[in-house]
Amino acid sequence: MGEVLIKVDGVSKKFAKDLKKSLIYGLSDVFSGIIGKKQDKSLRGDEFWAVKDISFEVRRGECLGLIGHNGAGKSTLLKILNGLISPDEGSVTMYGKIGALIELGAGFNPILTGRENIYNNAAIIGFNKQEIETKFEDIVAFAELEDFIDMPVQNYSSGMKVRLGFAIAAQMEPDVLIIDEVLAVGDLGFILKCFKQIDKLLPHTAVVFVSHSMPMISRVANQILLLARGETEYLGNEVGKGIDIYYNRFVDNESTVFLDDGILELKKVQLLNVKEYYKEVPVIKWGDDLIIFFKIIFKQSEELPLFRIIINDKEQKPVGIFQTNTLNSDLTIEDNQLNFYLLHEKIQLSKGFYSIDLSVFKFNSNNPIYRINNVLSFQVVHDEDVWPPFLLNASYFNVKS
Amino acid sequence: MNLEKHIYTSSNSYSFLDVLKASLKGFQNSFYLANQLAKRDIKAQYRQSFLGVFWAIFPLLVNSLVWIFLQSSGTIQVTATKVPYPAFVLIGTTLWGIIGECINLTTQSVNANKSIITKINFDKEALITLGLIKFFFNFLIKIGLIILFLIFFKIVPSIEILFFIPLLFLSIVFFVAIGTLLMPISLLYNDISRLIPIALQFLMYATPVVYAIPHQGVMRGIMLLNPLTYIITDLRNLLTGYSIENPVFWFSGVFITAILSTIALVVYRVSMPILTERMS
Numbered sequence: 001m002g003e004v005l006i007k008v009d010g011v012s013k014k015f016a017k018d019l020k021k022s023l024i025y026g027l028s029d030v031f032s033g034i035i036g037k038k039q040d041k042s043l044r045g046d047e048f049w050a051v052k053d054i055s056f057e058v059r060r061g062e063c064l065g066l067i068g069h070n071g072a073g074k075s076t077l078l079k080i081l082n083g084l085i086s087p088d089e090g091s092v093t094m095y096g097k098i099g100a101l102i103e104l105g106a107g108f109n110p111i112l113t114g115r116e117n118i119y120n121n122a123a124i125i126g127f128n129k130q131e132i133e134t135k136f137e138d139i140v141a142f143a144e145l146e147d148f149i150d151m152p153v154q155n156y157s158s159g160m161k162v163r164l165g166f167a168i169a170a171q172m173e174p175d176v177l178i179i180d181e182v183l184a185v186g187d188l189g190f191i192l193k194c195f196k197q198i199d200k201l202l203p204h205t206a207v208v209f210v211s212h213s214m215p216m217i218s219r220v221a222n223q224i225l226l227l228a229r230g231e232t233e234y235l236g237n238e239v240g241k242g243i244d245i246y247y248n249r250f251v252d253n254e255s256t257v258f259l260d261d262g263i264l265e266l267k268k269v270q271l272l273n274v275k276e277y278y279k280e281v282p283v284i285k286w287g288d289d290l291i292i293f294f295k296i297i298f299k300q301s302e303e304l305p306l307f308r309i310i311i312n313d314k315e316q317k318p319v320g321i322f323q324t325n326t327l328n329s330d331l332t333i334e335d336n337q338l339n340f341y342l343l344h345e346k347i348q349l350s351k352g353f354y355s356i357d358l359s360v361f362k363f364n365s366n367n368p369i370y371r372i373n374n375v376l377s378f379q380v381v382h383d384e385d386v387w388p389p390f391l392l393n394a395s396y397f398n399v400k401s
Numbered sequence: 402m403n404l405e406k407h408i409y410t411s412s413n414s415y416s417f418l419d420v421l422k423a424s425l426k427g428f429q430n431s432f433y434l435a436n437q438l439a440k441r442d443i444k445a446q447y448r449q450s451f452l453g454v455f456w457a458i459f460p461l462l463v464n465s466l467v468w469i470f471l472q473s474s475g476t477i478q479v480t481a482t483k484v485p486y487p488a489f490v491l492i493g494t495t496l497w498g499i500i501g502e503c504i505n506l507t508t509q510s511v512n513a514n515k516s517i518i519t520k521i522n523f524d525k526e527a528l529i530t531l532g533l534i535k536f537f538f539n540f541l542i543k544i545g546l547i548i549l550f551l552i553f554f555k556i557v558p559s560i561e562i563l564f565f566i567p568l569l570f571l572s573i574v575f576f577v578a579i580g581t582l583l584m585p586i587s588l589l590y591n592d593i594s595r596l597i598p599i600a601l602q603f604l605m606y607a608t609p610v611v612y613a614i615p616h617q618g619v620m621r622g623i624m625l626l627n628p629l630t631y632i633i634t635d636l637r638n639l640l641t642g643y644s645i646e647n648p649v650f651w652f653s654g655v656f657i658t659a660i661l662s663t664i665a666l667v668v669y670r671v672s673m674p675i676l677t678e679r680m681s
Contacts, residue, residue: 005404015678023589026679030585030672083409083522085678091410098407103520107438111445123437124521175404 002060003095005176005206006081010090013051013076014043021046041089050076052230053090058223060175063207065221065239067214067246073230074210078102081178081208096175099125103180104165110154114145114164117153121168135171142193143167163190170197177207195219214243214315218387240351240385247314247353248279259371264305264360268295269376272341278379286351286382286391290344294358298336305369306361309342312374314353319389327363350391351382417667424526424666431527438514438527439534457542461498465491468611479612484641485554492550492637493610495543499569500629501601502539503576506532507584507669508594511676518673519680525673526666529581536573547640558642565639568651572632575658581665585672589679608633 016022025044031037043049051073058064068074079085081092082100107124108117118139122132140149143163153161179198198220201207211217217224217239224242226234228249234242272291274282284290292309304327311320322342325331331340355377360370382391447453468490471477482489510532511518511525518525551558587593605611607620608629615621624630631647638644645651 022679026589026675027586029675030668033671033675034668079519079677080409083407084519084674086409086411086674088411091408094407094409096404098522100522106517106521107441107514109441109445111448112441116441116444120437120441123434124517124523126523128433 002062002204002206004057004059005095006056006058006064006208007093008054008056008081008090009093011051011054011077011080011087011092012049012089013073013080013085013087014047015050015076016044016047018046049230051080051087051227054225054227054232055090056223056225056235058176058206058208060206061203062223063202063209063221064223064225065217065242066208066210066225066227067212067217067242068227068233069246069249071229072227074227075180076230077227078178078180078208078210094176097126097173098176098178099169099172099174100178101166101169101180102178104169105161106165108153108161108165111152113152114140114149114156118164118168121165122171125169125172127171131171139164139167139171142170142197159187159190166190166194166197170194174201174205177201177205179207179209179211181211181213214246215387218243238385240387244352250314255372255374255376257370257372259359259368261369263298263300263369265297265299266294266358266370266372266375267297269293269356269358271376271378274378281353281377281379283379283381284347286348286380287346287393290347291341292356292376293341294339296338298333298338302333302336304331304333304338304363306363307342308359308361310357310359311349312355312357313389314355316355318357319349319354346393347380348390348392349380350386350389351380351384352389353377353379420667420670421663424670427524427526427670428530431524432530434523435527435530435534438531439538442513442531442535443538454542457539458546461491461494461543461546464494468494477612480615482613483643484556488550488554488556488641489613489637490611492547492640493633495547496633496636497601497605497608497610498543499540499573500576500632501598502536503573504580504583504597504601505594506536506577507581508587511584511588515680518677525669529577529669533573533577551640556641558640559644561644562639562642564645565636568639568645569636571651571654571658572636574662575654578658578662578665581669582661585668585676588676604629 016025021044025047054077056064066074066077076085080087081094082098082102083092105117105121107120109120112120118136119132122135122139123129127135140146143160143166145160145164145167148156148160153164156164198207202220207220209217209220221239223237224234224239225232226242226246234245236242270293271282271284272293273289274284276283294307306324308324309322310318311322313319322344331338355374357373358371358375359368361368384391450456452459465487469487472479472486472490479486507529510528514528514531517523518528583593583597587597604627607623607627609624610633614624614630614634628650631650635645635647635651638646
């Protein structure tokens, strides 16, 4: 275990909702700050706690994932950690050199060349002249901008700007690193490169990482802080649990039909084999059979269609598709009705929330006739907390030589 | 391992002296940054223009020419000046311009760099240094113009010109301190930044900038009450070979400036996080 590099102790911050009041309070804060008068810590009219009573510690080699919905107070907390604004209560103590990847390319002037802007930005994020000069070649090489380094930055593409910004920031050798969602831009190759660089820093740095992207969080964080309305909703080492709580707030049973040719009507979709419910969402155990029942009424033709059923994870990313029915499948329409169920044995999806999209096609054509998203959501439970979408059954065998 | 320790806590738990020390250290640490930013701004400013540095003196020239024309054409009658009127006006308007620039210096610098203030933690004192460097750059160009005028009108300064630099420096520090003290208010409320140019314009006519102090009348009384009169008059005297008229004024100026600028540094440092909060 490394030493504690970030220690946040009961930090709170209040903001005023009204601009005029905020300005007046600001003025009075400046005044009492100067004369050293003790301020009243309670809320004044129209104020609210943007961040309330947050405490945590991060050691060298650890990464705290900071998550929460928009307006939960992440950015405010980040600004406090970065020393941009001071907390109204509590304290933040940091040890060592602090690096912040909050905004890339701060202080770039569009008219100046990439070369000149490297000097500007590097100076702003705390390099001295000597450091910049020794690292200059590395920066240009990392950004892959050798050919364009003497071109004005205003002619750069946004991806190029981000690359240059990150390349400069990546040369920091901080003890404490604060990362905001800056890495979401650029092409895949560059994102991977950024991650590699962060991975390199991680073992000897205490990191606070803010992101809305749970895959990224689960990849790097070993501690998680979930904020809700400025307060700690979850703080702990079970990253998966924190992420689950975060996702649970988004559980959404609204399905959207976005194509309907009027040929059929979906009457009912239901998950069978369900023993419990969580907030009206059916819960099944990992390894159970997944059985989905469909009831469809045909209004025009009675031609048997093709069903394409997709499973999405909580980020609406498709993780699987069921084999479609064939002409040989045991499906028949009776009295304009089709009742059937789909069976998938021993589901191996890892724990979490999933939803199902249904598309209906005419056989032998690519013309969809009906499409509905999020027709059904369900939760898979398992003791083990894994991030990848599948927890695959496996046995291990020794091979004797 | 001995690691640097940073503590961020409620802004009012420091002593005056601690803040002052931190502020001075901030200046020291951020000099390279300020220099770099100044280079950035100056380069960018002139790279986008054909006439380049000419723009630093152009407004000055136009303004002076107007007054020179008004006087020479007999449109206005001004009290006779000790030095040729064109030189008098040019030096006067230049010095007056300096006062305005100095008062606005901190606010302007902070405003122009809002985007980095709200995102990056750096020593904010860099912004004052940045303003000063840019100011001195422009000043050098203007002083070049004044020297040309002095040579043209064959004005020979006396040995007392040696006082010009320290007294000018004192005035600059004084007005920058005033501007820095006003900055928190003028950043929160734009009333101040609207008021300053109007006040300066009005004050200019109550100061011997484009005309000398009349020998009698109401205006003479007003001008003598106006402390700016002594600053402008003496600085101009030094440049044009005359003596300081008000040594006592300058002596007290040293003390007032020392106190004001100390307070300004503390105000600046204490108010910056609070202002950052309202900028973002």
